[in-house]
Amino acid sequence: MSDPIDDVLDDLFTRLAPLGPAGRRAYLEAEAHLLQAVAEDEARGASLDAAYSAALSRFGEVSEYVEGVDAVNRLGFRALVTRLVGDAWLLGALAGFFVGLAGVALAVVRAVSGVVLVASDLSGTVLSKARCAQLAEYYPHAATCLQASRLHHADEIVGSYQTLGLVGVGGLVAYWLARRGRGGPLNRFAAAAQPDLVAVVGVVGAGTLALLQFLQGTADLAVGARNGLATSLAVGAAAALAAVALSPRALAALRAPRPAGTVER
Amino acid sequence: MTPELHGHLDLMLLAVLKDGPLHGYALITELARRSDQAFQVPEGSVYPALQRLERRGYVQSQWSDSGRRRRTYALTAVGQRQLATGTRDWWQFSARLNCVLGVTA
Numbered sequence: 210m211s212d213p214i215d216d217v218l219d220d221l222f223t224r225l226a227p228l229g230p231a232g233r234r235a236y237l238e239a240e241a242h243l244l245q246a247v248a249e250d251e252a253r254g255a256s257l258d259a260a261y262s263a264a265l266s267r268f269g270e271v272s273e274y275v276e277g278v279d280a281v282n283r284l285g286f287r288a289l290v291t292r293l294v295g296d297a298w299l300l301g302a303l304a305g306f307f308v309g310l311a312g313v314a315l316a317v318v319r320a321v322s323g324v325v326l327v328a329s330d331l332s333g334t335v336l337s338k339a340r341c342a343q344l345a346e347y348y349p350h351a352a353t354c355l356q357a358s359r360l361h362h363a364d365e366i367v368g369s370y371q372t373l374g375l376v377g378v379g380g381l382v383a384y385w386l387a388r389r390g391r392g393g394p395l396n397r398f399a400a401a402a403q404p405d406l407v408a409v410v411g412v413v414g415a416g417t418l419a420l421l422q423f424l425q426g427t428a429d430l431a432v433g434a435r436n437g438l439a440t441s442l443a444v445g446a447a448a449a450l451a452a453v454a455l456s457p458r459a460l461a462a463l464r465a466p467r468p469a470g471t472v473e474r
Numbered sequence: 475m476t477p478e479l480h481g482h483l484d485l486m487l488l489a490v491l492k493d494g495p496l497h498g499y500a501l502i503t504e505l506a507r508r509s510d511q512a513f514q515v516p517e518g519s520v521y522p523a524l525q526r527l528e529r530r531g532y533v534q535s536q537w538s539d540s541g542r543r544r545r546t547y548a549l550t551a552v553g554q555r556q557l558a559t560g561t562r563d564w565w566q567f568s569a570r571l572n573c574v575l576g577v578t579a
Contacts, residue, residue, distance in 0.1 A: 231525070234545070238498055238521050241544045245499045246517070269516030277522030281529060288529070390551035400531025400552050 213261045214243050217271060224275045231282040235274070243268060288401070295402030296410075302380025303411060303451065309374010311440075311447035316367050318439040328362035329437030330355060366440055405462035411455040419448035483515060483523050485564065488532060488549060488557040495548035497538065498524060532556050 221239055225232030243264050250260035268274070319327050336344070336354050344357035351357035386392050387399030422445030429438050490496065490504050501524075502517050524547055527533045532553030538546040549557070572578070 235521060235525075237543065238545055239518065241497075241542050242499050242517065242521070245542065267514075267517045269518040271518075273516065274518035274522070277519060278525065281522050281525040388552075390553075390555040396552050396555070397530065400550075 212257075213265060214247060217243065217265060217268075220271050221275070224271065225278065228279060228282060231278060235278040239268070239274065291398055292401040292403065295398040295400070296407055298380060298398060299384055299402045299404065299407045300411060302377050302384055303407070303455075304415075305373045305375075305377020306381060307377070307415070307447040307451040308370050308444070309377055310450065311443040312367055312370025312372075312374050314443040314446070315363075315370060315439060318443070319363050319367060322439075324356075324359045324363035325435055326439035327366055327437065328359040329440065330359045330362060331434075331436055334358070405458065408455045408458035409462060412452050412459040415448040415451035415455070419445045419452060421445075422448060482564075483519070484527060484532075485557065485560040486513070487520065487523060487527060488553055488560065491533060491547060491549040491553070492557060495546050497544040497546045499544070501547065527553065530556075 218236070218240055221236055225236045228235070246264035246267065247257075247260045250263050251257060255263065315327050332355070334355055336358060341354035341357070344354060344361055345351070348357040348360045351360055383392060383395065384399050384402070387395045390396055392399055422441045426438055426441040426445060429435070429441065486505060487501065490501055490508065496504065498521055499517075502515070502520050505513060505515070505520075524533065524535070528535055528547070530552075531550060533547045534550050535545050535547045538544055
């Protein structure tokens with residue numbers, strides 16, 4: 210024979226089941242709450258029937274509880290956009306940071322072995338006179354137009370990668386502050402971000418990029434092409450580093466999904 | 475729920491959690507105690523409100539198991555700031571209302 214609490218819990222179970230993990234959590238919370246309410250009323254001397262009745266009365270209507278849980282877990286358009294912006298922010302900042310590492314590595318390569326390994330200009334490339342004159346203005350010490358073009362492209366690559374790195378570091382610092390409530394209007398985006406999802410996407414994306422870049426570098430080496438080789442390998446190495454750095458979190462997220470609604474610091 | 479409480483439940487929950495993590499039942503008990511039993515919310519309405527606060531990043535929760543498995547809620551840094559903002563807004567509102575009503579502190 211069932212008691213009134215069992216009847217309510219059965220009803221809740223049926224109604225909350227369609228909500229998935231959020232419904233399961235809501236059910237467990239309601240169950241723990243009602244059982245504790247009954248136990249405490251009984252401990253205060255109430256009869257079991259009176260304790261059941263008081264606990265259910267204080268809890269309120271089952272339908273209102275289910276509607277409340279459903280409303281919270283229904284992801285509205287605004288919440289979805291906020292979450293996507295938060296995810297893009299974290300993913301973009303991480304990507305920028307690792308591109309910046311590639312930029313630092315390429316700056317070292319440029320200083321040690323020159324610009325040929327960084328810039329992808331092929332030997333024999335013919336540039337217009339106007340372009341050569343333009344490049345000569347910026348690189349007067351270059352022996353040839355091709356050399357000036359390589360210097361220009363190497364500067365572009367290293368400079369843009371390092372700038373992206375600085376933006377990435379800034380983005381990560383801002384994210385860290387916003388997750389701790391110090392980001393003003395940005396707080397809600399950081400709070401909505403899903404680091405686990407970002408880690409999984411990051412591992413897949415960075416891993417794929419690393420593979421492609423290493424294949425490109427290997428193919429270039431096979432045909433003896435050195436132009437831009439260091440750029441391919443540096444980007445590949447940075448991407449591989451990103452994939453390795455993010456993989457523990459991504460694996461943990463895939464292996465042990467958290468209960469619905471858990472917020473991480 | 476008492477009509478006067480509409481719109482203030484979230485702020486009250488954050489205020490109660492300011493003193494430390496609590497599970498839902500203890501939070502409801504503390505809310506009633508602080509209001510001298512005057513604020514009697516339907517207890518079932520507190521859990522969706524807590525989930526809403528969690529979605530917004532104001533609280534975080536985890537299962538705890540001390541005899542009975544329950545979900546324990548704690549204020550986050552973002553929640554602390556939201557509580558400070560909400561408290562300040564409430565003071566400003568009540569001060570202006572007092573002026574309109576001619577109530578002196």
